[in-house]
Amino acid sequence: MRKTSHEVKVGYINGVEKEEVTENQTSFYDLELHPDIEDGLEAMGFEKPTPIQSEAIPHILKKKDVLGIAQTGTGKTAAFLLPTMDRILDTPDNGKVKALVVVPTRELAMQIDQATEGFGYYTGVSSLAIYGGGTGKEFSREKKALQQGADLVIVTPGRMLSHLNLGYVDLSELEFLILDEADRMLDMGFHQDIMRIASHCKKKRQTLLFSATMPEKMRRLAHDLLNDPVTVQLALSKPSENVKQSAYVVFDYQKDDVLIDILKKKRVESGIIFTSRKKTVNQVVRALRKAGLKCGKISSDLKQEEREEVMLDFRQKKIPLLVATDVVSRGIDIDSIEIVVNYDVPPNEEDYVHRIGRTARASREGEAFTLIVPDDMQRFGRIEKLIEKSVEKLSLPENVGNGPEYNPNRNKRRGFFKSKKSHNHDSGKKKPKGRYGKKR
Ligand code: AMP
Numbered sequence: 100m101r102k103t104s105h106e107v108k109v110g111y112i113n114g115v116e117k118e119e120v121t122e123n124q125t126s127f128y129d130l131e132l133h134p135d136i137e138d139g140l141e142a143m144g145f146e147k148p149t150p151i152q153s154e155a156i157p158h159i160l161k162k163k164d165v166l167g168i169a170q171t172g173t174g175k176t177a178a179f180l181l182p183t184m185d186r187i188l189d190t191p192d193n194g195k196v197k198a199l200v201v202v203p204t205r206e207l208a209m210q211i212d213q214a215t216e217g218f219g220y221y222t223g224v225s226s227l228a229i230y231g232g233g234t235g236k237e238f239s240r241e242k243k244a245l246q247q248g249a250d251l252v253i254v255t256p257g258r259m260l261s262h263l264n265l266g267y268v269d270l271s272e273l274e275f276l277i278l279d280e281a282d283r284m285l286d287m288g289f290h291q292d293i294m295r296i297a298s299h300c301k302k303k304r305q306t307l308l309f310s311a312t313m314p315e316k317m318r319r320l321a322h323d324l325l326n327d328p329v330t331v332q333l334a335l336s337k338p339s340e341n342v343k344q345s346a347y348v349v350f351d352y353q354k355d356d357v358l359i360d361i362l363k364k365k366r367v368e369s370g371i372i373f374t375s376r377k378k379t380v381n382q383v384v385r386a387l388r389k390a391g392l393k394c395g396k397i398s399s400d401l402k403q404e405e406r407e408e409v410m411l412d413f414r415q416k417k418i419p420l421l422v423a424t425d426v427v428s429r430g431i432d433i434d435s436i437e438i439v440v441n442y443d444v445p446p447n448e449e450d451y452v453h454r455i456g457r458t459a460r461a462s463r464e465g466e467a468f469t470l471i472v473p474d475d476m477q478r479f480g481r482i483e484k485l486i487e488k489s490v491e492k493l494s495l496p497e498n499v500g501n502g503p504e505y506n507p508n509r510n511k512r513r514g515f516f517k518s519k520k521s522h523n524h525d526s527g528k529k530k531p532k533g534r535y536g537k538k539r
Pocket of ligand 1: 144145146147148149152170171172173174175176177
């Protein structure tokens with residue numbers, strides 16, 4: 100970053116320090132947004148800005164570049180959309196693109212497009228979402244819409260570059276370049292695409308960059324794209340008190356049985372099972388279906404239309420369970436998810452908070468379970484440190500047998516671990532049938 104002129108730390112809405120949120124007394128009227136936007140907020144039932152909104156919006160209205168360190172669930176979408184729309188209303192309607200929002204996934208693009216329609220209902224601000232996948236017909240429709248111009252365009256990087264390379268997109272009047280979930284975009288290998296898109300935008304613009312985490316590569320991107328930014332950072336990420344967190348300490352071969360036991364006992368109507376790897380998604384889906392549990396899957400392997408169909412079925416509760424990887428999970432904005440199961444401990448501690456934040460949204464109650472195998476104990480220990488809480492470890496269901504003992508100080512490299520009864524090496528692999536008496 101060239102210079103960080105100002106830095107503020109605020110609390111979470113979903114990953115919350117509750118007092119911090121309720122202490123935040125600003126009203127949307129204090130932000131002096133355009134009356135048509137205030138009408139939209141009222142229609143959507145938004146009464147008070149969330150911390151990230153009350154901190155970021157005034158800076159954005161003052162034309163400052165902003166680096167927002169915030170996750171989904173904090174209200175960050177409105178934090179950048181509301182002031183952007185406000186500023187668009189002050190510019191002449193000349194059929195040119197005024198704001199470009201770049202996001203990692205099609206799902207997120209659609210969500211932001213819907214939010215724009217909601218907030219902007221009374222404003223006449225036009226928006227358009229452009230994402231990968233889809234047919235040639237869709238590409239032509241997008242091309243036409245881009246040529247005619249929309250005030251606010253929400254894009255995934257690859258698809259936008261395809262249009263930009265064909266030369267008909269005019270970004271000469273672009274006032275805002277907004278990058279949302281920038282860390283995810285970097286994880287997905289979009290760094291070059293982002294830089295190429297930025298090179299098409301006019302230099303004298305306002306850039307807003309939102310990211311849940313701040314690894315070194317993010318800092319470099321921020322340095323390259325932002326000019327004298329204000330950093331708005333959320334306080335330590337703590338999960339909402341409304342999420343009841345617990346964990347099962349298991350051997351690898353016990354995972355499926357424990358998962359099935361949780362889901363059957365809870366009779367879950369809406370639940371997500373997270374895995375860190377695409378390969379595991381298919382394996383879990385097979386195990387659930389074999390156990391008679393209806394589920395869908397969502398990973399970056401699926402075609403866009405397939406993903407959309409699964410999400411719709413899940414939203415409408417036609418399928419009660421969704422098995423998903425982290426990459427596509429960030430944008431999931433469904434308020435009534437009862438339960439989240441971490442089939443494995445997420446590789447990144449922040450992702451734990453993010454995953455379990457999918458439940459207990461909008462003041463509802465939710466439950467989160469994590470399956471911890473010996474190799475993940477140390478990592479789970481780091482998560483407990485991050486959330487400043489020891490997560491309750493539950494006894495395994497009777498039919499599953501004994502699991503290992505929880506030891507977050509276990510040295511993974513030494514790799515030797517004794518279970519309470521078996522005194523066997525924990526290799527994380529299946530145990531021989533017969534001795535353990537369980538066929539899988
Ligand atoms: P986001 O972090 O932008 O994905 O927002 C998370 C959820 O909080 C969405 O369902 C929003 O509609 C909702 N939300 C955002 N800001 C507010 C607010 N000020 N008041 C009530 N709900 C909000």
